[in-house]
Amino acid sequence: MSSTAPTYSNPFVWPDTADICDINIHERVPVVLDVTDSTYFAWKTYFSLLFRKNNLVDHVDCTVDSRIMVGDSEWTAIDAMLIRWFFTTISKDLFHTVVSDGDDARAVWVKLNGLFTDNKLQRCVFLQQNFFDCHQDDQSIDDYCRRPKTLADELRDIGAKVDDDLLLSRLTSGLNEDFGNAASNLSLMSAG
Known part of the structure; x- marks a missing residue:
């Protein structure tokens, strides 16, 4: 030595x-x-x-x-x-x-x-399931928006990309009814 x-x-x-x-x-x-x-x-x-x-x-x-x-x-x-x-x-x-x-x-x-x-496939399945099951429920808008972004970052770390359109789509579809108009407007903005 x-x-x-x-x-x-x-x-x-x-x-x-x-x-x-x-x-x-x-x-x-x-x-x-x-x-x-x-x-x-x-x-x-x-x-x-x-x-x-x-x-x-x-x-x-x-x-x-x-x-x-x-x-x-x-x-x-x-x-x-x-x-x-x-x-x-x-x-x-x-x-x-x-x-x-x-x-x-x-x-x-x-x-x-x-x-x-190391367990990329298992981790990817777990993270994608959480990503697509994300809903605002009784969370604040800030807390809710952070959750899909965090999951997208985790997915990126294992090589599974989440593009901005998919992230925006997930965010808008999981919003509470109180944000229905905002979700519609955001969806229209991203289509244009």
């Missing part, structure tokens, strides 16, 4: 363990990842931004072999903190699915992402 130091994209910035430990993960990642909800795209995006902002990408992108870093207490402390962040931002079911003794942050990250991208 080699004991070379990791190469960071910015060699002058080394994450400070105390700064990383002080991050309130629930403020930075305000969603809980769950297989029964469409939160994967948001969850992954929040974490990706957090990794980039704090120079933590090397913990999840395989540029550094964690077995080499075992002797670096700061690196292993940060890696353990990332694992803790993952575990506190996922559902209990997901936790029990991915938890395994001895995993590093990269292994947990790969497992979690794989659950949402």
